[in-house]
Amino acid sequence: MDIPVPRSPTLSAFPDASVVRPPSTQTYEFSSPPISNTTTYTPGTPGNEYDLSKKAYVLVFHHDIYDDDIYNRKGSSEDMRKIKEIIRYYRCDSPDINENKTVRDVRRKMEEISKKDFTEYSCLIVFIMSHGNEQDSIMAYDGDMYLLQSDIVEHCTSNRTLNDKPKMFVVQACRGDRKIVADATRSMSHKIDIIIFQSSYNGAVSYRNVIEGSLFMQAFLQLLHENNQQSILDINEELNREFKAKHILQTPTMTSTLQKKLIFGKLLRQS
Numbered sequence: 001m002d003i004p005v006p007r008s009p010t011l012s013a014f015p016d017a018s019v020v021r022p023p024s025t026q027t028y029e030f031s032s033p034p035i036s037n038t039t040t041y042t043p044g045t046p047g048n049e050y051d052l053s054k055k056a057y058v059l060v061f062h063h064d065i066y067d068d069d070i071y072n073r074k075g076s077s078e079d080m081r082k083i084k085e086i087i088r089y090y091r092c093d094s095p096d097i098n099e100n101k102t103v104r105d106v107r108r109k110m111e112e113i114s115k116k117d118f119t120e121y122s123c124l125i126v127f128i129m130s131h132g133n134e135q136d137s138i139m140a141y142d143g144d145m146y147l148l149q150s151d152i153v154e155h156c157t158s159n160r161t162l163n164d165k166p167k168m169f170v171v172q173a174c175r176g177d178r179k180i181v182a183d184a185t186r187s188m189s190h191k192i193d194i195i196i197f198q199s200s201y202n203g204a205v206s207y208r209n210v211i212e213g214s215l216f217m218q219a220f221l222q223l224l225h226e227n228n229q230q231s232i233l234d235i236n237e238e239l240n241r242e243f244k245a246k247h248i249l250q251t252p253t254m255t256s257t258l259q260k261k262l263i264f265g266k267l268l269r270q271s
Contacts, residue, residue: 002131002174002199002206002214004074050166050193050258052266054122058087058095059113063130065100067142076129078213079172083127086221090267092125103144107151114155122267123166124156129217132173134203139173153196157189166262168232169196172217176203194257195232201251216252219243228265233258 060083064076080097087095098109118124128148131139136148146152148171156167175198199206199216208214216239223238236254243250 002073002172002208004208004210047260049261049263049266050123052122052263054091054120056090056092056123056125056267057118057121058092058125058127059109060095060097060099060127061101061106061109061130061138062097062099062127063101063138063140065141066139071131071139071143073129073131073208074210075208075213076172078211079129079217082213082218082221086225089225089269090264091269092267100141102142103140103146106140106146110151110155114159116159116161118159118161118165121165123168124162126152126156126167126169127172128152128169129172129214132171132175132206134176136171136173136175136198138171148196153191153194154189157191157194163193164259165193166258167194168262169194170217170220171196172199172206172208172214174205175200176205192257193259194255195262196255197236198253198255199250201253204251207248207250215243215248215250220252224264228268229263232262232264 060080062076062080064073064080066072080099084095098105101109128138133139133145137145138148139145148169153167153169156162197220199214206214206216212218219239219242220235223235223242224232227234227238233254233256236252239252243252
């Protein structure tokens, strides 16, 4: 599960978090005005970049309230606010937000996603915020766990209307407490055109400020927006440089099977 990091010098954590905890961090705000919506790009060689001329579909699973309130994730509402703030600059419908759902609800939604017609969309973006554990398991409202790969990613890659379109997953959740377990889940679809950003390294915890939101999600969204003219592959390097400079004992990771260059800024709304 992710570890709360409050403002005050006294740090609280869930009992199973036997790790060194970083100091509080400042709120992530834009240091400069958002990039102009009229930004132009030099055309790439045909076939070298993903076509983002259509809109994006944004799906969110936000877990911050649980049946057992000991697991409630204070401060996570700031991450939800930041997601809404950022995506309004980009071409997408209102985000498909699913808050505090049970495992059954999550799986039912993903069954819908696996059958949805995405012909009118350029890409799929999925945000997940919750507690997590080994094998990239994620806690739902009822305390049961669902799996990032078999319950989320698999349902996206099995949808043929998403073939050859980028599918981005951004996950704020712990990945265990320094225990590494191999995930032997069988894949039934081709795992191509995927990029996954995760808040911590396999087997490690993630940190969340109980007032300002998670360290990863706040920084990720800011860097994604401010560097949207660059390849999205550069974002994780920026994240790790920033975390190291701020002495945050957390290592964001990225997994990519993208075939082409993904320039997030091509989804900017035109003024």
